[in-house]
Amino acid sequence: MALLKILRSSQITLPVELRQRFNLAEGDYLDAQAVTGGILLKPVSLVERKKAWDEVLAVMKEVHATHPDLNLAPEKEEEWIAKQVKAHRKTKKSKAHA
Structure with a gap:
């Protein structure tokens, strides 16, 4: 258990062990x-809009290249891609917390 103290301007300092464990650095955001019984802090990743769209388009190209027979309606294709992105982020997050 880490004991934190609220400083001037309502600032707190996270212990180095927690920052390293969750790969946190100065400027990162926490929700x-x-x-x-308390307050829950969760690391949050913010992504630039252009970068996010570039990633979505790259995934869509990969989907069409690897699954040319998928032939889904646009709404279903978006759902399928969202599931793939969520699964990818989950594996990426579990590797970061290992």
């Missing part, structure tokens, strides 16, 4: 939520 703060009130939960039963």
Whole structure:
């Protein structure tokens, strides 16, 4: 358990062990939520809009290249891609926390 102190301007410092474990650096964002019995802090990744669209387009090209017979309606294709992206992020996140 880490003991944190609220400093001037309501700032807190996370112990180095937690920053290293969750790969946090200066300027990173944390989502703060009130939960039963306390406050939950979760790391959040913010992505530039252009970079996000570039990644989506790259995934779509890969989908069409590897699954030319998929032939889904645009809405279904978006759902399928969203599932693939979510699965990829989940494996990426689990590797970061290992």
